Amino acid sequence: MNNFLISKYKDVEPYVPGEQPRDKKYIKFNTNESPYPPSEAVLRAVKESARSLQLYPDPACRDLKAALAGSLGLEPENILPTNGSDEVLSLSFMAYAHDEKPAYYADVTYGFYDVLSGLFNVKANHFSLCDDFTIDIEQYCELDSGLIVIANPNAPTGIAIGVDEIEKICKESPNCVVLIDEAYVEFGAESCVGLVAKYPNLIVSRTYSKSMSLAGARLGYAIANNDRITELETLKYTLNPYSVNRTALAAGVSTIEDIEYYRNNCKLVADTRDKTAEKLRSLGFELTDSKTNFVFCRHPGVEASELSDKLRQAGILVRHFTGERTNDWLRISIGTPEDMSALTDTLEKILNGG
């Protein structure tokens, strides 16, 4: 094969998304999507936006910035809508890390951070989580410069830290940008958005993919001090000024107007999670304390890879991350109560040798 790829990209390791198979219909517990569809109002807004698809979207995303700012009690200048929150992450790595400005993140966390370090040639410092997968936040204090990235709650462990701990990191590493990835915050953790006004080194990343039933629309946003937003936005305009499309913008605004529907769905998911966790414990599983729309669990009697294979044969997909610290564990997204019963019934059969 001819290799035209320039050398600096020769060794990049792409992100491996959870699979979206087409061979048959599976119950999908492998990508943390919402089990609930967008609201009727959002569907109407999407349809309406399609009437103008011959026109470019507003690259400044003014309507969505205003709507988000209103809902968060901030100014539009504090918000940058993006193509999924993955774009907040890539713009932040691009803006704030390189070989002399390292990135700091946990050894067990969202895999995309390592992908971005590879792409942007960033020196990555992996801080070990404790044995129980909790974060030792002292590791993130008194760092000199660079980019601190913490998923809160963390993925795939589901464990959250408190706002006071995030504040301590912002305060004690004032020359680092502190990026808090709140992809799952709506399912039961505490948001640190309230700290944005006080700490110019804090960037909060949010997504519509999990809690707002819009994974397919690709919409996320950054929340930060106006200077950080300007830096990120400048890079956005250099890379892809129209990264957020017209339909996503319309869906994003309509979602905020219909927020009660989504709050209720998040509550349903959190209740289903807690009931599923209880059931899994009764089947002998060990679980972390998840504040997200997934559980992270292992069984002392059966290997995770075997459980994952057998579930797949039964038409249920879960996520198994190979790797030293995660190899025993499964990450299982929370679906409807009916889907979760199908999961726990199937696991019960597998564990009974069926």
Ligand SMILES: *Cc1c(COP(=O)(O)O)cnc(C)c1O
């Ligand atoms: C899903 C996820 C994201 C990215 O979500 P988008 O679909 O790009 O908005 C970011 N961070 C974590 C921890 C995630 O799990």
